[in-house]
Amino acid sequence: MLRNYLLVALRNLYRNKLYSAIGVIGLSLGVTCCLLSFLYIRHELSFDRFHANGDNIYRLIQTESESHSSSAGSSSTSPMLREAVKTGISSVTQATLVTGSEHVVSRGAKSFTESVLSVDNDFLQMFSFELRGGDPATALLDPSSVVVTEDIAQKYFGSGDPIGETVTILLGETNVDLIVSAIIEAAPVTSSIQYDCLISASLLKHTIPEEVTQSWTNVLVSTYVQIPPGTDIGSLERAMSSHITGLASKDHPDLQLSFSLQPLADIHLEPRYEGESISSTDPIYHIVLSAIALAILTIASINFVTLSVGRSSTRTREVGLRKVLGARRGQLMKQFWGEPLLLCVAAGILGVALTEGFLPTFSELAQRQLSLDLFTDWTILPTLLAVVLITAFLAGIYPAALLSRLAPTDAMRGTAAFGGRRRIIQTLVVSQFALSVFLILSTLVISSQLDFVRSRPLGYDKDYVVSVTTNTEGEEAADLVARFRNELAGQPGIVDISGYSYPFGQSWLYVRIPDEGGTTVLIGEDVTGPAFSIAGDTAVYFYLNWIDPYYIPTMGIKMVAGRNFSPDYSSDQNGAILINETAARHLGLDNPVGQKLPKGFSDATIVGVVEDFHYYPLHRKIDPLVFHMPRHDNLSSLFEIAVRVRSDDVPATLARIENAWDRTSNGKPFAYEFVDETVDQQYADERRWREIVRNASALSILITCLGLFGLTSLAAAKRTREIGIRKVLGATESNIVRLVSKEFIVLAAIGIAVASPIGYLSLSRWLDRFAYHPSLGWETIALAGSVSLAIALTSVSVQALKAARANPVDSIKYE
Structure with missing residues (x-):
């Protein structure tokens, strides 16, 4: 059977x-x-699901508030937090801070920029990163130790055994010799923590001043804890918040700190906190x-x-x-x-x-x-x-x-x-078209937003600017920028050169200024939105960057009032600031030049106002901005050099820049990127999803056309005799095409009507993710509907026309 x-x-x-x-x-x-x-x-x-203890590992999320203001949750915490929870909270069995950046690693003539994480000794016992050699319990106990991946070991030591050998890492302005204590496997691609080298957190003293690390309000690192299974998370969060607030109150009586525990497996799946890498x-x-x-x-x-x-x-x-x-x-x-x-x-x-x-x-x-x-x-x-x-x-x-x-x-x-058959088919065809129209509309809207991003003036000129990483800080960075400028000055293809602290596409430091009576708090990295309110009071976040006098003209930023920094004014080094138009509005200053910011922020005088420009992606509005001259410390050094080049023969100019770097950098690796590419990378997700939705739309159209073609063919086959008789009685080809295709065109139109309001509402919400975006008008919906209708009409008409041109004698003989 x-x-x-x-x-x-x-x-x-x-x-x-x-x-x-x-x-x-x-x-x-x-x-x-x-x-x-x-x-x-x-x-x-x-x-992050490969860690044996993963279910018991959490990242601490910190929220702080004062009498006049509050911040949103931050994944960055004070470096003091790890020791405080490890010794003061009994439920915490292990804890580690984690912070990382690019550092120059060298051995002999080999010198490269690598990703270096500073961690505590508990790190290797908490996380299941396998060691190929060495003991996880002691690998980082000695501050002079370094743990490297197999790739790094191969790069610097070849096929020999690297354990016990020495590499040099440039930390701040100091070259630190470290002994390889263990070899660690490379982090899997499914790990939210990536590294090339691991060093002891005690070495942070070389990159961050002690007075900065010993403050509860300077949030610079991530803190991870491991707790026993079955721990009451709510009780632990309350105990931790109370304990840390008590410690912080000695220096900050009005500061309230609260903590929540973010499961390790949720870190990759939740929206990233601003400022974290x-x-x-x-x-x-x-x-x-x-x-x-x-x-x-x-x-x-x-x-x-x-x-x-x-x-x-x-x-x-x-x-x-x-x-x-x-x-x-x-x-x-x-x-x-x-x-x-x-x-x-x-x-x-x-x-x-x-x-x-x-x-x-x-x-x-x-x-x-x-x-x-x-x-x-x-x-x-x-x-x-x-x-x-x-x-x-x-x-x-x-x-x-x-x-x-x-x-x-x-x-x-x-x-x-078969009375119900026709209604079922009609309902299914309408649903099919509604889905196709929605995908086509999504493609149009995402493409429109990306075109808007590309065409919107950013307030500065991002094209033909090469950003070179100095790989150093402090006075050494300032000296390097000066040497590099002198070496390149007057060479063909070079327009301007400047030094600055934080590039576009990277988080800038900021300060939070309460609107009345509160104290200014230096937060550190950007982890919040522009403003937060408590009981009607608002704290405004002023973002910071440190620049030399050549930055404004190099980046094509316009001055709207006052003057730029100048090497002719020695007082500019510590006594002058530039602000943007938004900062002036927030401060309520009609004539800001000559004024000072609120008490506690800075004693410097505003010497100029720059036109607002988008130093962050268009997802967010322009926030208040303050420019300082570099102070040459660990947070405000000249970490980057911007070189504006002419548009002709860029490769040759880039070669001249690299040669100048080799002559002036004392052997530091030449690491550069183009500013326009960095800025465009901020919209990589949108570009990727535009391609996915575009391909999905094309597939949906193809499948829908196949279905309409099949249904039209089926409908024409069932009406073969009727079509033959109509032709004998004088019906034209257009009459027959209209007869066969009319129902499907009507169903397509209904599908468009169903999809339009749904698409409008959902895509409007997606556009609201951007602070700046084009409006979603009905003309876009009409275009999507017209495209869908034209495709449907073409698909149906092909088969309908075939039926209309059939010999009526053969049609009447049918059946």
């Missing part, structure tokens, strides 16, 4: 090759999208990708179901004959479920093959290392089977249930009623 069912199913599928091919192709594309989405989301969910992903994109994959699979499944339902009425005589010959209802239902199941299995196999083919391209687009292995990964096959079985069930249930209950006499006469 099973063999007979299989043969009949294969015969029917072969007889209807067009509809079978449309169903398999569309469904396989849907399966491919679902598998790619599944692989991406599973990869994101796997971050740890990799994270916005959870909304998981939802978006899942929705896109499900939308495409739904469109493909609708095609499959509508064609299956549409063809059901052509098989009534077959059902009647089988019933006369003794077939039971259950047997008929198995047969009508078997055919879509065969097609779904074929689509699943083809979908896996397409996934393998598209995976490298998708991995590059998503910037993830994704892989597909059906035989070793037990999660993929069940997912694929679920998609196949559910689709086969939905495609077969209505025809199977309807046809199997027909009376044999009605079925043999062909008089069976």
Whole structure:
């Protein structure tokens, strides 16, 4: 019996090759999208789950408030926090601070910039990063120790044993010799913590002044703790907040500190705190990708179901004959479920093959290392089977249930009623078009926002500016900038040269100024929004950068009042500041030049006002900004050099810059990037998702067109005799095309009407993520609808025109 069912199913599928091919192709594309989405989301969910103690490791999130203001939660904390919770909170079994940056590592003639993390000795016992040599309990006990990855060991020591050997790391202005105590595996790509070298946190004294590290209000590091399983998190957070506030009150009586525990596995999955460098992903994109994959699979499944339902009425005589010959209802239902199941299995196999083919391209687009292995990964096959079985069930249930209950006499006469079939097909086609229109509209809106970002004036000139990292600080950085400037001055292709502290695309320091009576608090790295209110009082955040007198002209920033810093005014070094227009408005100063900022901020005088410019991405509004001359300490040194070059022959100019660097930097690595590329990188997520949505839209259009083509062909086939008679009676080709296509065009228009308000509301919310964006007008929705309608009309008309041009004699002979 099973063999007979299989043969009949294969015969029917072969007889209807067009509809079978449309169903398999569309469904396989849907399966491919679902598998790619599944692989991406599973990869994101796997971050930091390889640690043996991962369920018991938390990162501390700090919130601070005073009598007049409050800050949002920050993943950056005081360097004093680790010792305080380790010794003062009994539930904390281990704790480590983590902070990192790029440092020059050298051995002999080899010198490179590497990622160096400063951590406590507990780090290697808390986290499951495997050591290839050395003891995790003692590897970092000695402050003169360094733990390096295998790649770093190979780079500096070749094939020899590096343990016990010495490397030199430039920390601040000091070259520190460190002894390799252990070799550690490279952090997996699914780790939120990445490193090349690990050094003892006690060496922070070389890069951060002691008075800065010994303050509860200077938040410079991340703090991780490990607690026993089953600990009451709420009670621990309250105990920790009370204990630390008590310690901080000695120096800051009005300061209230509260702490929350962020699970290690949640760090990558929650929106990144401003100012932190740890990799994270916005959870909304998981939802978006899942929705896109499900939308495409739904469109493909609708095609499959509508064609299956549409063809059901052509098989009534077959059902009647089988019933006369003794077939039971259950047997008929198995047969009508078997055919879509065969097609779904074929689509699943083809979908896996397409996934393998598209995976490298998708991995590059998503910037993830994704892989597909059906035989070793037990999660993929069940997912694929679920998609196949559910689709086969939905495609077969209505025809199977309807046809199997027909009376044999009605079925043999062909008089069976299918009143609900048409409504089902209409509903499915409308849903399909609504989904396609939404994806097309999403593509238009995301592209419009990216075009807006590219074309909006930023208030400075980002093009043809090379930013070179000094890899040093303090007086040495100032001397290096001066030597470099003198070496490059007057060379071909060089326009301007300047030194500055913090580049675009990186967090700038800021101070929080309460609006009445409070004290100014130096926060450190940017971890909050521009302002917060408590009981009607507002604290404003003023962002800081330290620049030399050449920065303003080099970056093309306009002065709107007063003057720029000048080397001719010795008082500018410590007694002058520049502010932007937004800062002047927040301060309520109509004529800010000659004025001073609120008490506690600075004794410096405002000598000039610069035009507002976007030093942060367009996701956020322009905040108050203060420029200082460099103080040559660890926070305000000239960490970067901006070199504006001419647009002609950039490679040759870049070579001259590198040669000048080699002659003036005392062997430091030449690390540079173009400012325009750094700025563009701030919108990498949006560009990536535009490509994903654009490809999804193209797929949805393709699948929808295939479905409409199949349904139009089916509708024309059912009305072959009617079309022939109408042509004999004088109907033109346009009349026939209108007859066949009218219903589908109306359904497409209804789909557009359904999708438009939903798309408008959801995409308006997405645009609100940007402080600056174009308005979403009805013309954009009309364009998406027009594109969809034109595609539908083209797809339907092709098949309708074929039916209209058929010989009426052959049409009348039909059936």
